[in-house]
């Protein structure tokens with residue numbers, strides 16, 4: 172049976188190898204306003220506290236392909252197409268059905284994709300799927316980091332796979348740290364989400380801090396820079412068209428936005444977030460063609476959109 176996962180491995184359920192690093196990350200406020208990350212941290216670092224009946228975790232890596240561009244208006248490659256949470260959850264449920272067929276129909280399983288209190292990269296590393304780079308991404312040996320992770324906890328006893336090494340194979344390389352447009356890595360292996368474009372354009376529901384807007388460049392949703400420069404990502408078999416027309420986004424009313432983006436990752440930021448991000452990208456592009464649409468947005472019902480449109484107009488004017 173083939174479900175399309177590129178890698179899978181079994182992880183033990185004892186405390187995360189990087190539990191202390193995670194606690195420090197919280198203590199330093201690096202989680203920005205993602206309050207859910209700080210809620211019950213001891214459960215997040217202890218998978219068996221989260222799923223007490225589980226005995227093993229099957230950790231999976233799902234390939235999504237490299238972005239075709241990071242230099243023109245674009246979205247993160249993972250966000251092209253349908254929402255991966257739904258796709259991966261379905262695949263992991265298929266995997267659970269398969270496990271039940273080959274073990275017992277009573278086998279219990281718990282599917283986690285992104286949103287559960289689980290340190291997925293840490294578990295993936297301990298399942299031997301890959302190592303963690305200085306950009307904090309999970310890198311699959313020989314295949315790179317363009318993967319999403321999903322976890323299936325099972326109540327079956329299973330010998331864990333050999334863990335990947337920590338630290339991994341970055342050596343003296345610092346390309347990702349040097350290339351980050353907003354200097355979001357205070358030190359290697361640590362990301363300050365408050366500065367990360369991925370956070371600012373996706374998770375952040377309010378204004379984008381003015382001092383960071385110019386550094387956002389042409390990233391309309393998420394950011395792939397610290398992965399695109401990684402030498403472990405040079406051998407890529409799949410490439411996805413991640414370009415987007417920010418001008419088109421400016422024209423969307425609520426109904427058009429919902430119709431066009433329901434079921435995709437963009438739905439998460441809502442119309443407000445997508446237009447806010449598009450305004451910043453257009454301001455940074457200096458494209459005068461955006462002026463009429465930006466001017467119309469000065470009377471939008473949403474104050475965040477109005478403010479970002481004003482900023483973009485001033486920047487284009489300059």
Ligand code: B12
Nearest residue numbers: 189192247285291292293308309319320360362369393394
């Ligand atoms: C919160 C979150 C974010 C935040 C914060 C990211 C961060 N680095 O902390 C923001 C919004 C910024 C974000 C961005 C992105 N995210 Co995100 N995110 C998450 C989430 C929900 C939790 C991550 C977390 O626990 N952060 C806390 C920090 C402390 O942990 P960590 O990131 O796992 O980092 C580990 C290392 O830094 C390590 N560590 C610390 N010190 C040291 C020292 C050494 C020597 C070593 C080896 C390790 C080490 O400890 C940590 C735990 O193992 C996970 C899903 C999940 N439930 O795990 C997805 C997840 C990590 N994100 C994912 C993706 C795809 C992205 C983006 C690529 C999306 C994009 N293109 O815009 C970017 C990548 C940015 C980056 N360089 O990390 C994937 C990563 C897949 C992969 N190959 O690694 C995940 C696993 C989602 C999924 N199910 O696939 N994300």
Ligand code: SF4
Nearest residue numbers: 351367368394396397
């Ligand atoms: S995703 Fe972009 S902004 Fe965030 S750490 Fe990587 S390069 Fe920096």
Ligand code: SF4
Nearest residue numbers: 304305341344347401
């Ligand atoms: S760019 Fe270099 S330092 Fe960064 S993760 Fe890749 S190998 Fe490691």
